Amino acid sequence: MAKIVGGICTSHIPAIGNAIANELFEDEYWKPFFDGYPPVREWLDKVKPDVAIVVYNDHGLNFFLDKMPTFSIGAAPEYRNDDEGWGIPTIPPFPGDPKLSWHIINSLHDEEFDLCTCQEMLVDHGFTVPMSLLWPERGEDQIKTIPFCVNTVQHPVASPKRCLAIGEALGRAIESYPEDTKVVILGTGGLSHQLDGERAGHINKEFDLECMEKIVTDPYHYKDMSIHELVKLAGAQGSEFILWLIMRAAMKTTPKVVHQNYHIPISNTGAGLLCLETTA
Amino acid sequence: MTNTQEPIFGTTFFDGEMAMKGYGLNKMCYSFNKAENREEFLRDEEAYYDKFGLSEAQKEACRKRIVLDMIAEGGNIYYLAKLAGILGLSVQDVGAQMTGKTVEDFKQMLVDAGK
Numbered sequence: 001m002a003k004i005v006g007g008i009c010t011s012h013i014p015a016i017g018n019a020i021a022n023e024l025f026e027d028e029y030w031k032p033f034f035d036g037y038p039p040v041r042e043w044l045d046k047v048k049p050d051v052a053i054v055v056y057n058d059h060g061l062n063f064f065l066d067k068m069p070t071f072s073i074g075a076a077p078e079y080r081n082d083d084e085g086w087g088i089p090t091i092p093p094f095p096g097d098p099k100l101s102w103h104i105i106n107s108l109h110d111e112e113f114d115l116c117t118c119q120e121m122l123v124d125h126g127f128t129v130p131m132s133l134l135w136p137e138r139g140e141d142q143i144k145t146i147p148f149c150v151n152t153v154q155h156p157v158a159s160p161k162r163c164l165a166i167g168e169a170l171g172r173a174i175e176s177y178p179e180d181t182k183v184v185i186l187g188t189g190g191l192s193h194q195l196d197g198e199r200a201g202h203i204n205k206e207f208d209l210e211c212m213e214k215i216v217t218d219p220y221h222y223k224d225m226s227i228h229e230l231v232k233l234a235g236a237q238g239s240e241f242i243l244w245l246i247m248r249a250a251m252k253t254t255p256k257v258v259h260q261n262y263h264i265p266i267s268n269t270g271a272g273l274l275c276l277e278t279t280a
Numbered sequence: 281m282t283n284t285q286e287p288i289f290g291t292t293f294f295d296g297e298m299a300m301k302g303y304g305l306n307k308m309c310y311s312f313n314k315a316e317n318r319e320e321f322l323r324d325e326e327a328y329y330d331k332f333g334l335s336e337a338q339k340e341a342c343r344k345r346i347v348l349d350m351i352a353e354g355g356n357i358y359y360l361a362k363l364a365g366i367l368g369l370s371v372q373d374v375g376a377q378m379t380g381k382t383v384e385d386f387k388q389m390l391v392d393a394g395k
Contacts, residue, residue, distance in 0.1 A: 015371075059358040064310045065299050085312040086365025153358055155295040196357035197348070198290030200375035201386055203393035228285045228293075236291055236357075264394030268371055 002100075002177035005047050005184055006278050007247045007255065008040060009215065010133060011271040012056060012188040014125040017088035020132050033271055036261030037133050040275040043258045044134060047277075049184035051097050051144045052134075053104075053174070055243045056126035056188040057152040059084070062118075068154050069116035071166060074147040075101035079123045091128055097144040100177055104146070107173030113166050123147050130188045150246065152189075152239050160222045160230065163242040167249025174250065187247025189240030191262075192233070193269035201268055202235040208262065208270040211241060216257055216276065219248040237269075253279050290378075294356050302354020305342075308332035309359035318366050348378050 016033075024030045061084050063069070078093040105117055127147055135143060148170070151157060158166075174183050191208040194200055211234075214221045222230075222245060230239050255276035264270045292298065299306075308328065311317040321328040329339045341349035345367060350360055364374050376386035 060310055060356075060362065061313060065303060065306055065356075083313055083315065085318065085362035153294065153356060154299050155293050194291065195361070195371055195375070196351055196378070197292055198379055199288070200290070200378045201389050201393075203390065205393060226285075228288075231291065231293075232288050265390035268375060268390060270393070 002174050002179055002181040002183055004171060004174055004251060004278055005049050005182045006043075006258070007185045007187060007251050007276045008130075008134065009187045009190075009244045009247060009272060009274040009276075010130045011190060011266065011269055011273070012126045012129040013267045013269050013271065014084070014088055014129065015267040016129045016133065017125050020129075020136075021089045032263045033261075033266050036259070036263070036273045039259040040134060040273065041136075043275055043277070044184070047182070047184070049143060049182045051100060051146060051181055051183050052131070052186055053146045053148055053170070053183060054127050054130065054186045054188065055148045055150065055246045056130070056186075057240060057243065058149050059124055059126060060153070061124035062122040062149070063151075063153075065154060068151055069149075070151050070158050071113070072116035072118055072121075072149045073101060073105060074121040074145075075105065075117050076119050076121055079121055079127070079145060079147055081124070081128050082122045084124055088125055091132065092138070094123065094131060094145045095142065097146055100179075100181065101146050103177050104170065104173045107176060108166070108169050111169040111172070113169055121147055121149075126188055130186050134186070148246070150243055152237070152242070155227070157227045157239055158242060159227055160225050160242055160245055163245045164219065164223055164249040167246035170246065171250035171252060185247045185250050187244035189243045190234070190238060191241065191270040191272045192235050192238040194235030195237055195268060197236070199235070203264055203268070203270045204233055204235070204238070205264060205270060207233045208272060211244070212260060212262055212272055212274060215244050215248050215274065217254060219245055248276075251276065251278055255279055292351055298354045298356075300354070302338075302356060304333040304335070305338045305350065305353060305355050306359040308334065309355070309362045312362040312366060321366065346377075347374050
């Protein structure tokens, strides 16, 4: 049977894509951020997951406002990256696992979650930046991926309660898959940031640090928080924290923290990283 | 359709009302994913505005490069970022413009948030 071996939360700020392309790993600004990742990559090397389910939000590459699904999932043999318009280099495609995708789609449907299914899906920096941070070297046997995309562009955005519920169902779907597949779930985005309006530049360190703690010990702390309240605390784009909630809810028991890092600022954002290992 | 909750300072909820108001503007910005469209825009901005049916207020906000006005006219920051990219503006440049700060002061504010 398939098993969720762990979960990783990481910010997915687009500037990271450029910093990787320019190899700014030792740069004074970037070093405190990049130094967080080697211990997570060591853990991945040890655990060797077969599939990464990447919970992320599209920022206007695959989806536009003509069709804006709340929850969508890739069901394709591969996922291509493409030009986002402002200069992150495009990177090679990622292999998919359509058989597991359809198992998840059918399982979630049985639990009354109806996903938008995508046999073609362009993946933007929300997906590619975490993948590049965690698997910088991609060989023939590179990890398979399944993009799980959540609308955070247009309100109404799914509530924390809804995200926790779909995360739980995602966890049950994975663990009912009959193949011996090791799955890691990535919850990407966040933490606090706001790009738009007179409140641009809003970062809330206190809230972020609480998120870093509660996502491990008590994710249901956020169950009754409204998106409005989340935006107020975390900033307009800080609502991406719901993606972390989906990841965490898929893990049934309180995980062990393998590694964590938090750094302000990366671009306009409080950047968080957590590597969580499943406990029995 | 409309968000009726208490306003948050300096924050626009991009809801159904704003998404309808800004549809043409955002669609134009979404088109900038393709290099040939970015080039077409740079060749003749006015013609490009008309191609996507921008309102006069949206055109004026774009001509003057005033991001707060673009947002007021229904622009969504994720799509507007693609226009900002053409204009050579980073998210810190845009943030500084919207908050009335210099770019240096805006960056310092971000650094100070970590203290």
